Amino acid sequence: VTSTEGSAAIVSIELGERSIVNQVERPVPAHPAVASRQTIYSSDAWNFGLPVVATSGDRTSIVAYEGDRARGMSFARYEMRMQHDRASGAVTGGGSVQASPDLGNWRDHEIAALYNVLAVVRSERDGARLLLSFDRGASFAQELLFGQGPGPVRVAQLGMAGDYTLAITWWQTANSGALEFHLVEGRPVAFDQHGSPSWYGFDPVRVLHSMPADSSPLTTGIAWSEGGDLVIGYAASHWTVATAGWASTTEFRCATRRWGQELRQVLVDSETVFGRDPSVAVRGSGAGLRIFYAYEVQDGIRLATSGDGGASFTPGPTFGGAGAHLPSAFVRPRGAATQVDVLYLASAVNGTELHHSRWSDWPTSAREDYRITAAWIGPTPAQGPRTGGNGTTPPIDFGLRTTQVSWLGYDAVLDGDQIVAVVDEVTFDAAFLCLGLFSLARGPQAWTTGGWLWPTYSSAQPPPLAPGMTQALPAVDPAHCHQLQIVRID
Numbered sequence: 001v002t003s004t005e006g007s008a009a010i011v012s013i014e015l016g017e018r019s020i021v022n023q024v025e026r027p028v029p030a031h032p033a034v035a036s037r038q039t040i041y042s043s044d045a046w047n048f049g050l051p052v053v054a055t056s057g058d059r060t061s062i063v064a065y066e067g068d069r070a071r072g073m074s075f076a077r078y079e080m081r082m083q084h085d086r087a088s089g090a091v092t093g094g095g096s097v098q099a100s101p102d103l104g105n106w107r108d109h110e111i112a113a114l115y116n117v118l119a120v121v122r123s124e125r126d127g128a129r130l131l132l133s134f135d136r137g138a139s140f141a142q143e144l145l146f147g148q149g150p151g152p153v154r155v156a157q158l159g160m161a162g163d164y165t166l167a168i169t170w171w172q173t174a175n176s177g178a179l180e181f182h183l184v185e186g187r188p189v190a191f192d193q194h195g196s197p198s199w200y201g202f203d204p205v206r207v208l209h210s211m212p213a214d215s216s217p218l219t220t221g222i223a224w225s226e227g228g229d230l231v232i233g234y235a236a237s238h239w240t241v242a243t244a245g246w247a248s249t250t251e252f253r254c255a256t257r258r259w260g261q262e263l264r265q266v267l268v269d270s271e272t273v274f275g276r277d278p279s280v281a282v283r284g285s286g287a288g289l290r291i292f293y294a295y296e297v298q299d300g301i302r303l304a305t306s307g308d309g310g311a312s313f314t315p316g317p318t319f320g321g322a323g324a325h326l327p328s329a330f331v332r333p334r335g336a337a338t339q340v341d342v343l344y345l346a347s348a349v350n351g352t353e354l355h356h357s358r359w360s361d362w363p364t365s366a367r368e369d370y371r372i373t374a375a376w377i378g379p380t381p382a383q384g385p386r387t388g389g390n391g392t393t394p395p396i397d398f399g400l401r402t403t404q405v406s407w408l409g410y411d412a413v414l415d416g417d418q419i420v421a422v423v424d425e426v427t428f429d430a431a432f433l434c435l436g437l438f439s440l441a442r443g444p445q446a447w448t449t450g451g452w453l454w455p456t457y458s459s460a461q462p463p464p465l466a467p468g469m470t471q472a473l474p475a476v477d478p479a480h481c482h483q484l485q486i487v488r489i490d
Helices: 430-440
Strands: 034-043 049-056 059-067 077-085 091-097 109-114 117-124 127-133 142-146 153-160 166-173 179-191 197-202 206-211 221-224 230-242 245-257 264-272 279-283 290-297 300-306 314-320 325-334 337-348 351-359 367-371 376-379 400-415 418-429 482-489
Touching: 034 059, 034 077, 049 117, 049 418, 049 482, 059 109, 059 418, 059 482, 077 117, 109 153, 117 153, 117 166, 127 153, 127 166, 142 197, 153 221, 166 221, 166 230, 179 230, 206 230, 206 245, 221 279, 230 279, 230 290, 245 290, 264 290, 264 300, 279 337, 290 325, 290 337, 300 325, 300 337, 314 337, 314 351, 314 367, 325 400, 337 400, 337 418
Parallel strands: 049 109, 049 400, 279 325, 351 400
Antiparallel strands: 034 482, 049 059, 059 077, 077 091, 109 117, 117 127, 127 142, 153 166, 166 179, 179 197, 179 206, 221 230, 230 245, 245 264, 279 290, 290 300, 300 314, 325 337, 337 351, 351 367, 376 400, 400 418, 418 482
């Protein structure tokens, strides 16, 4: 429109077709089988989060990063270890200084437990550091460093078999520049008077796979069958030339070793997506081994299955919706039925939520979808301290407060007939959520961020259980932005 006073442009805007970033939220009901939910720890530090969980007897052990409780916006962090006593509800723990420079906002530590043995592995610039406790975390008698080499170790993982055998994996850059996937296995070499392990020995480190130099590793899933079969689900993303420029392709792979046989590796799937975490679960053993492999695709989570011990995989259903990520797969016998459960983070309208899809009798039953946590957006309180900054009030206020699951903010493990999930729900006022972007600029970022065999496989028997971690932890403060929950699901 033009006039003697000037000109103006009129632009007409209308909503287009639905796309991968413009989705209709699916109605997902609250979970009917949550047996218990308890907040066990809280923190107001930016650097708290990335929890991992393991169970042993009546104890749930958790490792998470923690920041400075007195200066919540400090970039410093350390490794926090805590333990929840299911019978008494008490929470105890301890921690150790994280001396290695921060490699990024990815999950760079893992935990596994069986009876009195508790193993913690973490990625450091100098290697993958393994801490072994033989009294359920009260002390760590054995410490080892694997993967000393030219590049930093990233996204270390470990899994413990029923006979205490450990499988530890990590990604590391080789001298050639390639990104390599490593595996080392260890087993007890000394025992106490109750037959409980007191020291470990380890095989030589093996390189299982190599990816191009520009690749980004994903966190790994490790599962042991009741018969000693080892299954490792791993993946990495790399850039490829596409029609309209560049595309991120993620290759999902599975390494399987039946008891007494050689390791076999196959490509499960390849997707144009920047993935985050494959997960594996197993049912049966030996010739009857069935593998369930959950991973992220463009439209949500996909579940692939193998009925031939990992020789081949059949892509299964996709669920969860676009943006769903970080699956955790489980298989639980229910009488004659086989129940398959997949927990994952879903991108809901108000933020990130923890969801659960399950098949009560795989593969014939219909899938059921449930919501374990609910994201929320609302106005900040008219009075009182703000969240995310140790109770301080920011100089600016955008008027909104959000509650959702934090970045990679959950982990889950099977404990008997129940799934135990540890969830970090974070509440931020919009001003602090904006300021939080600066916490990413603290250094290099990780955008992931055959030995001898025993003659027969046999699971260990429980010895008298040790006391575990004994240091008292601070009481939960409901005003803290991070609230760490333990959720048990039937």
